[in-house]
Amino acid sequence: MKDTLFVYYSLEGNTEFAAQTAAAAAEMDVERLIPVKEPPKKGFGKFFWGGQSVVMHHTPELEQLKFDASAYKNIIFGFPVWASSYPPAIATYLKFHKPEGKNCWIIACSAGGNAVKAIRKITDALEGNTVVDTLSLQDPAHDKEKNAKIITGFINKNFGKSEE
Numbered sequence: 566m567k568d569t570l571f572v573y574y575s576l577e578g579n580t581e582f583a584a585q586t587a588a589a590a591a592e593m594d595v596e597r598l599i600p601v602k603e604p605p606k607k608g609f610g611k612f613f614w615g616g617q618s619v620v621m622h623h624t625p626e627l628e629q630l631k632f633d634a635s636a637y638k639n640i641i642f643g644f645p646v647w648a649s650s651y652p653p654a655i656a657t658y659l660k661f662h663k664p665e666g667k668n669c670w671i672i673a674c675s676a677g678g679n680a681v682k683a684i685r686k687i688t689d690a691l692e693g694n695t696v697v698d699t700l701s702l703q704d705p706a707h708d709k710e711k712n713a714k715i716i717t718g719f720i721n722k723n724f725g726k727s728e729e
């Protein structure tokens with residue numbers, strides 16, 4: 566049984582890259598949140614659809630989860646910043662599967678590289694848990710070499726291995 570669960574949502578692959586890189590650096594289970602109905606991946610429609618769904622506090626239905634977060638000590642949340650917040654798939658997860666009394670970490674991916682508001686919002690939503698550390702990444706899949714080092718460093722710092 567692993568201690569750590571990485572829960573994430575990714576529309577365009579950046580958070581997916583962060584999750585895979587983290588999972589390669591330390592023992593953890595990885596839960597990708599997949600909405601039953603996905604937003605458009607291309608064009609301006611994704612910003613409109615996605616932004617509106619955040620503002621309207623949508624909680625889209627998710628495909629069946631693989632892991633039960635209550636069984637883990639540590640939970641890492643990874644997500645793209647949408648409209649300065651966390652995306653609807655994460656909102657659904659927190660509404661129906663909100664952890665309690667866990668150590669939590671947050672990895673936020675954004676185009677601008679500033680995830681302060683989104684991190685504050687998810688930290689508030691995680692009340693009852695301890696947010697131990699956070700990481701803000703700028704579109705990490707756009708520079709995999711650089712960001713793999715940053716992500717691996719973050720995981721090693723927080724999950725016990727010394728940096729290489």
Ligand SMILES: Cc1cc2nc3c(=O)[nH]c(=O)nc-3n(C[C@H](O)[C@H](O)[C@H](O)COP(=O)(O)O)c2cc1C
Nearest residue numbers: 575576577578579580615645646648649675676677
């Ligand atoms: C609907 C939508 C809203 C977004 N809002 C923001 C934002 O407010 N600030 C920002 O810096 N980037 C924003 N972005 C860009 C993503 O956060 C960024 O590209 C992220 O790395 C994408 O992660 P993903 O590939 O895992 O989906 C938005 C993207 C989408 C699709």
